[in-house]
Amino acid sequence: GDSVTQMEGPVTLSEEAFLTINCTYTATGYPSLFWYVQYPGEGLQLLLKATKADDKGSNKGFEATYRKETTSFHLEKGSVQVSDSAVYFCAVITGANSKLTFGKGITLSVRP
Amino acid sequence: DTAVSQTPKYLVTQMGNDKSIKCEQNLGHDTMYWYKQDSKKFLKIMFSYNNKELIINETVPNRFSPKSPDKAHLNLHINSLELGDSAVYFCASSPQGNMNTEAFFGQGTRLTVV
Numbered sequence: 675g676d677s678v679t680q681m682e683g684p685v686t687l688s689e690e691a692f693l694t695i696n697c698t699y700t701a702t703g704y705p706s707l708f709w710y711v712q713y714p715g716e717g718l719q720l721l722l723k724a725t726k727a728d729d730k731g732s733n734k735g736f737e738a739t740y741r742k743e744t745t746s747f748h749l750e751k752g753s754v755q756v757s758d759s760a761v762y763f764c765a766v767i768t769g770a771n772s773k774l775t776f777g778k779g780i781t782l783s784v785r786p
Numbered sequence: 787d788t789a790v791s792q793t794p795k796y797l798v799t800q801m802g803n804d805k806s807i808k809c810e811q812n813l814g815h816d817t818m819y820w821y822k823q824d825s826k827k828f829l830k831i832m833f834s835y836n837n838k839e840l841i842i843n844e845t846v847p848n849r850f851s852p853k854s855p856d857k858a859h860l861n862l863h864i865n866s867l868e869l870g871d872s873a874v875y876f877c878a879s880s881p882q883g884n885m886n887t888e889a890f891f892g893q894g895t896r897l898t899v900v
Contacts, residue, residue, distance in 0.1 A: 704886070705886065706886035706887070706888075708888055710891075712827075716893060716894075717876060717891040717892055717893040717894050718829075718876065718878075718891040719891070720888050720890070723888055725886060761827055763829065767886050767887075767888075768886065773831055773834065773842055774819070774831070774878075774880075774888075774889050775831070776828075776829040776830075778826075778827070778828055779827045779828065779829070781827070
């Protein structure tokens with residue numbers, strides 16, 4: 675079945691630092707890839723997505739590029755803010771099984 | 787208007803009780819899901835319904851029984867609650883499960899079994 679591997683956390687950064695969160699996946703067919711964010715005490719919100727190879731998803735200063743050759747979808751932001759402190763999940767879905775599969779999530783804390 | 791709404795938000799109950807969590811979506815989506823998030827934030831799919839029909843049933847104890855009276859509702863009933871059932875349960879929906887589209891999540895129900 676599909677699987678997603680995220681880098682181990684937690685991650686603590688100072689405000690305005692550069693962020694990279696690694697994500698790799700295994701999936702059959704032509705998956706779509708997502709990053710979700712979970713702020714403290716809240717549900718999951720879609721942050722960005724990419725539906726085919728070389729697509730770049732972007733939102734709120736975050737970016738991720740669908741790399742089929744390396745089966746990766748790394749999340750980046752050039753300058754993080756305290757308000758970005760949250761748990762970030764990489765996820766994959768393929769039409770074959772209609773199942774959105776998540777990575778383990780990584781907690782990001784940004785210090786002022 | 788809340789797109790995917792779950793009730794209750796918090797649920798504290800004793801071992802052995804039976805409880806239900808309700809979920810409704812007003813997005814007109816065909817597919818609905820239940821996910822369980824454990825204390826380490828790991829999310830695992832439990833069930834998926836498409837137009838009221840069960841399409842995914844992961845390895846979940848049969849004490850958990852989903853019910854979909856119509857495609858806008860997917861409720862989760864849990865019998866004989868155990869301590870290990872304590873978690874946050876998320877309902878989600880997507881336009882059509884086989885279209886590789888994102889899912890929209892509710893705010894979660896934090897279940898605590900004491």
